Each structure stands twice: as C-alpha cells, then as structure tokens.
Amino acid sequence: MNPLFPRTSFKFIGLAIGLSIFFISFAASVVLGQTPTSISTAMDAFLRYDASSTEHIVITTTRLSRAVIASVIGGGLAMAGALMQALTRNPLASPSIFGINAGALFFVVTATVLFSVSSLLHLMWIAFLGAAVAAILVFFLGSLGRDGLSPIKIVLAGAALTAFFTSFTQGLLVIDEQSLEGVLFWIGGSVAGRTLEMLEPVLPFMAGAGIGALLLGRPINILTSGEDIAKGLGQKTILIKLLTGLVIVLLAGGAVAVGGSIGFIGLIVPHIVRGLIGMDYRWIIPYCAIFGASLLLLADVGARFVIMPEEMPIGVMTAILGAPFFIYIARRGFSRE
Numbered sequence: 167m168n169p170l171f172p173r174t175s176f177k178f179i180g181l182a183i184g185l186s187i188f189f190i191s192f193a194a195s196v197v198l199g200q201t202p203t204s205i206s207t208a209m210d211a212f213l214r215y216d217a218s219s220t221e222h223i224v225i226t227t228t229r230l231s232r233a234v235i236a237s238v239i240g241g242g243l244a245m246a247g248a249l250m251q252a253l254t255r256n257p258l259a260s261p262s263i264f265g266i267n268a269g270a271l272f273f274v275v276t277a278t279v280l281f282s283v284s285s286l287l288h289l290m291w292i293a294f295l296g297a298a299v300a301a302i303l304v305f306f307l308g309s310l311g312r313d314g315l316s317p318i319k320i321v322l323a324g325a326a327l328t329a330f331f332t333s334f335t336q337g338l339l340v341i342d343e344q345s346l347e348g349v350l351f352w353i354g355g356s357v358a359g360r361t362l363e364m365l366e367p368v369l370p371f372m373a374g375a376g377i378g379a380l381l382l383g384r385p386i387n388i389l390t391s392g393e394d395i396a397k398g399l400g401q402k403t404i405l406i407k408l409l410t411g412l413v414i415v416l417l418a419g420g421a422v423a424v425g426g427s428i429g430f431i432g433l434i435v436p437h438i439v440r441g442l443i444g445m446d447y448r449w450i451i452p453y454c455a456i457f458g459a460s461l462l463l464l465a466d467v468g469a470r471f472v473i474m475p476e477e478m479p480i481g482v483m484t485a486i487l488g489a490p491f492f493i494y495i496a497r498r499g500f501s502r503e
Contacts, residue, residue, distance in 0.1 A: 169440070169441065169442060169443050169444035170441065170442045170443070171442055171443050172443075172444060177443050177449050180442055180443060180453070181449075181452065181453065181456070184453060184456040184457055184460070185456060187456075187457075187460050188237075188456050188457075188459055188460045188463075191459075191460045191463035191464050191467075192233050192237065192463060193205065193208070194463070194464070194467050195229065195232065195233035195236060195463045195466060195467055196208050196225060196229045196230060196233050197225075197229075198467050198470065198471075199224070199229065199470050200470065200474065200475060201220065201221060201224045203221045203224070203225060207221050207222075207225070208225050210222065211225040211226050212225075212226070228359075231360060231361050231362045231365075232357050232358065232360060232466070233463060233466075234362060234365070235357045235360045235362070235364075235365050235424060235425065236357045236425075236459070236462045236463050236466045236480075237459040237462070237463060238365060238369070238372060238421075238424075238459070239357065239421040239424060239425040239428065239431075239462060240431055240458040240459040240460070240461055240462025240463065241376070241454070241455040241456070241458045241459040242372050242375075242376065242417040242418065242420060242421040242458070243260075243261055243417070243418060243421045243428065243431040243432040243435075243458055243462075244431055244432055244435035244436065244439075244454035244455060244457060244458020244459075244461075245376065245379045245417055245451055245454045245455055245458065246260075246261050246413075246414045246417040246418040246421070246432050247259065247260040247261065247431070247432025247433055247435065247436050247454070247458075248432075248435070248436035248439070248447070248450050248451060248454045249379060249382070249386070249410050249413060249414050249417075249451075250264065250414055250432065251436055252386050252389070252390050252410075252447060253386075253389075253407060253410050253411070253414070254308070254320045255390070256320060256321060257437070257495050258321055258433070258492070258495060259320070259321075259432075259433075260429075260430065260431075260432035260433035261297075261414075261418035261421070261422070261429075261432045262427070262428075262429030262430060262432065262433070263321075263324055263325075263328075263429075263433060263492075264300075264301070264304045264320070264323075264324035264327075264328075265300045265301075265303075265304055265324045265325075265327035265328040265331060266297045266300045266301050266304075266418045266419070266422060267297070267355075267422055267426075267427040267428075267429060268300065268327065268328045268331035268332050268335070268427075269296045269297055269299055269300025269301075269303075269327065269331050270293040270294070270296040270297040270300070270419070270422040270423065270427070271293075271296070271331070271332075271335055271349070271353060271426075271427055272296055272331040272332075272334055272335045273292050273293060273295055273296025273299070274289050274292055274293050274296065274349055275335045275338045275339060275349050276338060277289060277292045278349055279338045279339070279341065279342045280338070286364065287364075287367065290364065290367060290368065290423040290424065291367070291423070293419075293422055293423040294368065294371075294419045294420065294422075294423040295419075297415065297418055297419035297422045297423070298415045298419050300327060300331065301411070301414060301415045301418065301419070302411075302415070303323075303327055304320060304323050304324050304327055305320070305411060307319075307320075307323035307326070307327070308320030308322075308323040308324075353426065353427060354426065354427070354479030354480075354481050354482065355425055355426040355427045355428035355429070355479055355480055355481025355482075355484070356425065356426060356479045356480050356481065357425055357462075357466055357480060358477060358480075360424065360425070364424060365424055368419075368420035368423050368424060369420075371416045371419075371420050372416060372417060372420040372421070374416070375412075375413045375416035375417045375420070376417065376455065378409065378412075378413045378416075379413050379417065379451050380451050380452065382406070382409065382410055382413065382447070382451075383446075383447040383448035383449075383450070383451050384447075384448055385401060385406045386406070386410065386447040387445075387446060387447050387448065388401050389401065389403060389406055389407075390445070390447070418432070425480075426481065427481050428462070428480060428481045428484055429481060429484055429485055429488060430484045430485060430487060430488020430489070430491065430492065431458055431461060431462055431484055431488075432458075433488055433491065433492060433495070434461070434487065434488055434491050435454050435457050435458045435461060436450065436454055437491075437495060438457060439453040439454050439457060461487075462480070462484070465480055465483040465484050465487065466480050466483075468483055469482070469483045
C-alpha cells in the first residue's frame with residue numbers, strides 16, 4: 167500500500183487537513199438537527215447566551231455535550247482499533263469484532279436483570295468492567311497453545327466470546343423483558359441525550375490512555391517489525407504488550423460505557439489512516455484520534471436526518487458504513503494468509 171502522505175512534511179499537512187475536517191464536523195454537529203440553527207446562532211449561544219432562546223438552550227445543553235462525547239468516543243475507539251490491529255497483527259481487530267461491546271452489554275444486562283441496578287453511573291462502571299473482562303478473555307483464549315497469539319486464533323476467540331455474551335444477554339432479556347427498555351441505551355449505541363456529567367467519570371481514564379497510546383507509537387513500530395527483532399533491540403516485549411492491552415481496555419471500555427455498542431469505528435479508521443500515511447504508529451495514533459472523532463461526528467449528524475422526525479441510533483449508522491468495509495478487509499486480508 168503506497169501512502170498518500172509518505173513524507174513527514176506531507177504528514178503534517180495531512181494532520182492539518184484532518185483537524186480542519188474535525189472542526190467542520192464538530193460545528194455541523196452543534197448546528198444541525200431538528201431545531202434549525204446557524205453558525206451565528208451557535209456563536210451567540212456561547213458569547214451572548216439568552217436563556218429565553220430555544221436555539222441557545224438546545225445548543226448549550228444538548229448539542230455541545232453530544233458533539234464532545236461523540237468526539238471522545240470516536241477518537242478512543244479508533245485508537246483502540248489501531249493498537250489492537252498492531253498488537254494482534256490482524257486487519258480485522260477492533261473493539262466490536264473482538265467481543266468488547268458484547269461483554270459490556272452482557273454485564274449491564276446481568277446487573278439490571280439479576281441485581282436490579284438502575285443507577286446510570288453504576289451501570290457505566292459495570293459496562294467498563296464488562297469491556298475489560300471481555301478484552302482479557304479474548305487475548306487469553308487467543309494466546310492458548312504452543313503457537314501463542316495468532317491472527318486466526320484471536321478472531322475465533324473474539325467471535326466465540328461475542329456469540330457467548332450475546333446469547334446469554336438475549337436469554338436474560340427474555341426472562342425479564344421489562345429490563346429491555348433500560349438497556350436500549352447500550353444495545354443500539356448512541357450519543358443522543360448524553361450529558362458531559364456522564365462523560366466525567368471515565369474521561370480521566372480515557373485521557374490517560376490516549377496519552378499512553380501516543381507514547382506507545384515508537385515501541386509499537388519496533389514490535390510490529392517482529393518479536394525477535396524487538397527483543398534483539400532490547401525491547402521488553404511482554405511489558406509493551408501488557409501496556410498496550412491496558413490502553414486498549416481503557417479506551418474501548420470507556421467508549422462503550424458512555425456510548426454503548428458503537429461498532430466498526432475501530433475497524434474502518436485505522437485502515438484509512440494507514441492508506442494515508444503508511445505504517446508508522448507515531449503518526450497513525452494521532453491521525454486515528456482525529457479521523458475517528460470526525461467520522462463518529464458525521465455519523466451522528468447523519469443519524470438525525472435519515473428517518474426524521476425520529477432519530478436512528480448511531481450504532482446502526484456505523485454498522486451501515488462498516489459492514490461492507492469489514493467484508494472487503496476480510497476477503498483481502500485472509501486471502502493473503
């Protein structure tokens with residue numbers, strides 16, 4: 167694959183273009199929706215807030231927090247997907263494919279049905295825990311055997327755990343159908359109705375993990391060149407893998423805890439980014455953060471208009487975009503095995 171931005175100077179230009187796309191997407195998320203507004207109205211809402219203006223109330227209390235949350239979730243999922251693909255050497259690796267979303271949902275449904283947990287804050291932490299457990303199980307099962315971790319084994323482990331968690335989740339919901347409404351928050355995946363207060367508990371973890379992801383760029387470059395080469399250069403490969411796994415869990419777990427089951431962002435964005443800049447993870451990680459945020463913002467804007475006056479869950483929008491891409495990557499990737 168020949169990158170579009172092969173030189174460092176071009177990569178800076180690409181980063182500037184990506185930031186421009188992000189700011190345009192963020193502005194569109196703040197301005198567009200069922201309540202018609204404009205850029206000037208949005209500026210007035212922030213600079214000269216009028217409590218009697220419906221537009222100002224919608225922008226400051228709903229759309230701003232929605233745009234911020236979509237940015238954080240999109241960037242987090244894209245960075246997690248890039249790190250997963252590097253760590254597993256698997257082009258299909260992403261939080262949704264490897265059962266992290268399914269694990270979080272299973273824990274939420276279990277807490278709701280069996281333990282009558284209803285606090286949104288408590289359910290967010292439970293979703294975080296479920297995502298972490300699912301990620302640990304996938305990497306453990308994919309590492310069993312004499313060959314250790316391999317792309318095929320980890321895909322099979324992810325598919326098996328996804329099926330396991332999904333089937334038990336459906337069984338619990340059949341037992342107690344009244345709990346279905348309470349967990350629709352996580353099933354469909356959405357940033358609608360989210361507030362910044364909901365992001366605050368997991369933001370420190372995701373921010374720390376994001377910084378960690380940026381710092382792991384160079385070690386990941388060495389690790390992807392081959393484990394023997396990495397060890398020959400003095401790298402503590404086990405430590406790097408553990409740190410990378412922790413960063414993945416924090417990024418993906420935090421994103422799922424706030425936004426629910428939003429798939430394919432972690433699959434699509436890293437492939438697009440590698441097509442732009444190549445295989446240098448010092449650049450891939452920041453590019454993924456920017457383009458992941460932009461893609462989820464645009465998906466959220468599209469979700470508001472597809473079936474107006476109703477709104478489509480953002481998870482459905484990303485699935486529409488991601489399913490064909492997944493088939494393409496699967497055919498291309500495994501045809502090379």
